[in-house]
Amino acid sequence: MATFVQRLRTIPSWALPLVLGVLLIAAPWLGISADTRRLLLLTCILALVTSGLSLSFGYAGELALGQTAMYATGAYLTGYLAMHWINDLLLLVVVSAAASLIVGLISGVPGLRLGGWSLAMTSFFLVLLVPEIIELLEEYTGGAVGMVGIPHPRLFGHKLTTVTFYVVVSVITVIWFTVMRNLVTSRHGVALQVLRQSPVLASSLGISVYRLKLTAYAVGAIPAGIAGALFAYVDKYLSPSSFGFTLAVTVLAAAILGGAKSIYGALIGAAIMQYGPLRSTDFEQYAQVIYGVFLIIAGTLVANGLAGLANRAIRLARDRWDRPVVTAAPIPSTLDGPTGPAERPGLAPLPGARLEVSGLMKRFGGLQALGGVSLTAEPGQITALIGPNGSGKTTLLNMVCGYYRTDAGTIRIGASDITGAKTYRVARAGVSRTFQTPLFPEDISVREAVAAGMYMPRYVGMLSSILRLPNYRRTARADRAETTTVLRLVGVDHLADVEAASLPAGTRRLVEVARALASRPKVLLLDEVASGLDEDEIERLADLIRAIRDAGTTVVLVEHNFKLVLELADVIRVLAQGELIASGTPAEIENHPRVLAEYLGVQQEVAQQ
Incomplete structure (x- = not known):
């Protein structure tokens, strides 16, 4: 059994999501019905919107419901341009993503400037204003009647059938979640989790709290805009009622149920919502009451969502077969005595x-x-x-x-x-410092916690991290080598892959010193x-x-x-x-x-x- 578990651990973490992504794309050829294909299509669209909330709320710790407004922006912009200017799905997806990014920046700046719960409140009022804005722009949106006459989607001049349109939507969904995975598993993902844990800690590591929160919120607007562009073609009709408060709560419920602090939690939550409440014709009448009860129960019993429960089960199973000894090793003897920096392998001279x-x-x-x-x-x-x-x-x-x-x-x-x-x-x-109470985000390893100290001194852009460009790869190798050196110096290199927050207080203090030291x-x-x-x-x-x-x-x-x-x-x-x-x-x-x-x-x- 132990050998089998060890073999499972050698499988890359991206292997299972890749297999599921291929199955999602190939679903039309696996004998599913048209009704199931439509549910999968709507699940993909809802998952895109929900992933934006997961990024800003689950990782950056900033609750914002503005994804509904970005969703509406992408949908109505796509519908209008397809009817009057150009009907190319790929181009309109890009335009909608850019427009939603702009809306995210404009709506995020005032809320984040004010601080506290201001972004949650401003985005909440933005959601309430969406139907009103749609009616005010009746000449372009169709107002209360809705936008009618959206043509069939085309890609590079070719008309898409329902099957090919589904394939395009599923491919876009897989691509976006690959982008999100690369972002979250990079140094930026750790920085976002540090920010969620403590803005004070984040700023002490050289991270601009305001800028990183705004970036997370704005980037989270992009998948909502993409989802809006795709949704415009689903029924070729848009109604203001599709973009109201009920949608905002639906997205929030999907994020909480699936797991806001999970890369693929948005997909899990969206699937449950589409195959559960949203499929019932009687649900809309009691939606707000049901959602209220649901959010209370889910928030209490499943704090980290179903994805969180799955991760916990995996950790328990892994620890059962491979439990590390959580102790600090002695500081290497080369650090004893009056020798200078040149005689201390592993501790390079520091610029005081x-x-x-x-x-x-x-x-x-x-x-x-x-x-x-x-x-x-x-x-x-x-x-x-x-x-x-x-x-x-x-x-x-x-x-x-x-x-x-x-x-x-x-x-x-x-x-x-x-x-x-x-x-x-x-x-x-x-200037680097430690605190009276060491702070580490949950679910990040000792190695990642220490590497957070190098986030700004050795900064790599988000685009390079997402595309895994050579600059990102070089920095990742350098980070790993330097964290190994620092952890060995502190005497905890054998705990590099252990969750930092789970360590005893004394060991956490040594890891905190290592994090401060990593910033040189x-x-x-x-x-x-x-x-x-x-x-x-x-x-x-x-x-x-x-x-x-x-x-x-x-x-x-x-x-x-x-x-x-x-x-x-x-x-x-x-x-x-x-x-x-x-x-x-x-x-x-x-x-x-x-x-x-x-x-x-x-x-x-x-x-x-």
């Missing part, structure tokens, strides 16, 4: 830069978090930042990273002034990186931090473990009540009277005795 903070001030209402703090951190040194809770340590890091705006003061990285810069620009300037930072900010680790893990972490320092990076360590700080730091800066109260070597700080009073409470203990 001086961090200079001058007169930094920040208030939150009536609370002064920082009161004119000035300090520096030099390349090739570990600068520790310590102080009691509420002293302003994390506030200072957040201001360096651009999460908070400065009230006064300047922040410089080398010769670059980054004061007031947005977080993703600060990250691109060479000039300045590395470590925020409570030893929190929750046992003694062995702390020892491994200390060796790793020393190795990073010796490679040339500027390391800023915020840590409550005073013993670890004394062992690691070259320079210690002490904050209390938003002010810098002491600065010096570990030996000087260890016996500093005010530090002992403010940070360790020694005076209070003496007074009580």
